Amino acid sequence: MDINFELYKIFYHTAKAQSFSAAADILHVSQSAVSQSIKSLEEKLGSQLFLRKTREIKLTVEGEILFKHIEQAYNFIKTAEHKIYQTQNLERGEIRIGVSDTICKYYLISYIEKFIKNYPSVKIQVINRTSSQIQDILKKGLIDFGIVTLPVQDNKIHQEEFLTVEDIFVASDRFSELKNQVTDIKSLASYPLLMLDRGTSTRRNIDSYLSSKGISILPEIELESIDLLVEFAKIGLGIALVLKESVIDELNKGTLFEVKLKENITLRKLGVITMKNVPLSRASSEFIKLLRI
Numbered sequence: 286m287d288i289n290f291e292l293y294k295i296f297y298h299t300a301k302a303q304s305f306s307a308a309a310d311i312l313h314v315s316q317s318a319v320s321q322s323i324k325s326l327e328e329k330l331g332s333q334l335f336l337r338k339t340r341e342i343k344l345t346v347e348g349e350i351l352f353k354h355i356e357q358a359y360n361f362i363k364t365a366e367h368k369i370y371q372t373q374n375l376e377r378g379e380i381r382i383g384v385s386d387t388i389c390k391y392y393l394i395s396y397i398e399k400f401i402k403n404y405p406s407v408k409i410q411v412i413n414r415t416s417s418q419i420q421d422i423l424k425k426g427l428i429d430f431g432i433v434t435l436p437v438q439d440n441k442i443h444q445e446e447f448l449t450v451e452d453i454f455v456a457s458d459r460f461s462e463l464k465n466q467v468t469d470i471k472s473l474a475s476y477p478l479l480m481l482d483r484g485t486s487t488r489r490n491i492d493s494y495l496s497s498k499g500i501s502i503l504p505e506i507e508l509e510s511i512d513l514l515v516e517f518a519k520i521g522l523g524i525a526l527v528l529k530e531s532v533i534d535e536l537n538k539g540t541l542f543e544v545k546l547k548e549n550i551t552l553r554k555l556g557v558i559t560m561k562n563v564p565l566s567r568a569s570s571e572f573i574k575l576l577r578i
Contacts, residue, residue, distance in 0.1 A: 288329050379410060391528060452529065452552075477524065511527050
């Protein structure tokens with residue numbers, strides 16, 4: 286049965302007000318238009334909906350049944366409209382971000398802090414994954430956007446550069462012969478190296494460079510956590526490749542020093558990735574705007 290939903294709207298207000306004239310005032314139409322709409326709805330449904338008396342109207346049994354359902358539907362619609370309004374005005378909503386734990390800890394947290402100060406009612410969900418995993422869950426619709434190492438080789442994904450980060454080699458005084466020296470990467474490869482595992486963008490970045498130079502390395506230790514690499518480097522287990530931001534305190538205190546390289550190989554560009562044909566929520570768009578500042 287194909288019925289114009291406008292007829293149900295008129296029925297709702299008429300039943301609610303128990304008056305054709307009151308419904309007409311609410312809807313800003315003539316009383317005759319309300320009467321004609323009710324008559325049309327009754328014909329389509331094959332049931333009388335109102336008992337009409339001289340000065341008042343009353344719902345029939347069929348009208349009562351219809352009103353209970355229409356009232357519920359109307360309330361759902363008004364609730365949906367209100368929630369959409371709140372979402373558009375950032376009074377509610379949710380953002381799902383895919384990012385590595387390291388980038389989240391040393392770069393993204395400050396942006397999250399700024400955002401929630403401005404929009405405290407918006408929920409933020411952070412999902413920690415590697416760059417390649419973030420691309421996968423983005424395409425599955427599990428996140429709204431991700432922050433990954435660029436470039437991304439996927440024509441369905443839009444990428445926008447966010448910032449440049451630097452990975453550096455750090456060591457304790459066990460390797461003091463390297464302090465205040467400039468070392469080439471081939472010589473450094475002969476030392477015990479501590480690195481992230483092969484699934485990370487940091488590791489792929491250095492492996493790609495070493496491969497281009499015909500250098501093969503077998504790290505002493507491979508881990509998933511930069512924080513653990515830093516701790517292992519501090520006790521002298523090897524020379525660690527870590528995000529520079531993660532060892533600022535150690536470098537300042539002198540518990541670790543940066544191993545300087547002749548080659549400039551450790552810069553990485555981070556970017557925000559989104560699906561090209563999937564519109565972003567207002568909250569996600571505002572968060573990405575904050576990243577551009």
